[in-house]
Structures are given as C-alpha cells and as structure tokens.
Amino acid sequence: MDVKTEIIDILKDVTGLDNVGADPDEDLFADGILDSMATVEVLVTLQDKFDIEVPVSEFDRSQWSSVNKIADRVGELEN
Template sequence: MDIENTVLDILTDLTGNDDLKDTMDLDLFETGILDSMATVQMLLELQGQLDIEVPVSEFERTEWATPNKIIAKVKELQ
C-alpha cells in the first residue's frame, strides 16, 4: 500500500484542499487547514485504512503538523 498517497487522499478528503501535494511542508494547524475535529477524523481514517494505532495520549501536534511529518509518523508506526 502506498502510504504517501493514502495519507494525501485522507487529508484531501478531510480538508477539501487538492494542493497538498505541492505544499508537503505546509503547517496544517497554523494555516487552519486542520482543526482538532479534523485531526481526530484523520487519525481514525489512518487507523482504519493503514491499520496503525495512534494513541491520543502520545499525539504531539508538532510531529503531525505537515503532510511530510504525517507520512513519516505513519511509516514509523507501521
């Protein structure tokens, strides 16, 4: 399974932003693209589609702030 495309598809579905592939280091929280509710949805989708566990107690926003960081964290958790 292609982790990068799966993550980008999930983010695109959640945010409606089709340009994320061009802005892989954009801070999704600072720009308001991701809020707390969308973050929870993202984590649930990642868990469902990629079969990873992301304990909320271990969620550090700065480690999940950009598409590149999200992809790196998912790869780390697999």
C-alpha cells in the first residue's frame, strides 16, 4: 500500500467520511473535513504508522492541508 492510500485510510477512519481523498489537493481544513481535534488524531496516527515525529510547536496547518501535502511532509520526516 502506498503512502497516499494509507493517509486516505487514516483520514477516512478519523473523519468517518468515505469520500476523503477523491481530490488529493482538496483543502481539508477549508472544506471542514478536519478540525483541531481530528487533526490531533490524524497526527498521532501518522506518527505511529510511519514512525515519525511531528512536534506540535512546528505544526503549520498550511503544510498539512491536503492529502498530497500530508504525503510530502510524511516523506520528508521519514528521511
């Protein structure tokens, strides 16, 4: 399973929405898919799944606002 598919699965689990990820560039915050509580849950799950660290103090919403952006950040943090 590729990273984007895993991210979409995580987003579906957290949000309960089946259509998440249909557009990998959709702004998840602007479109009301992620709120602050869901964001924390997604980040914790991403950290566990991909063995990465996302310091809350360095979290910039604009860098995590779409499936493609999340995949990019995960890739950067895995290296």
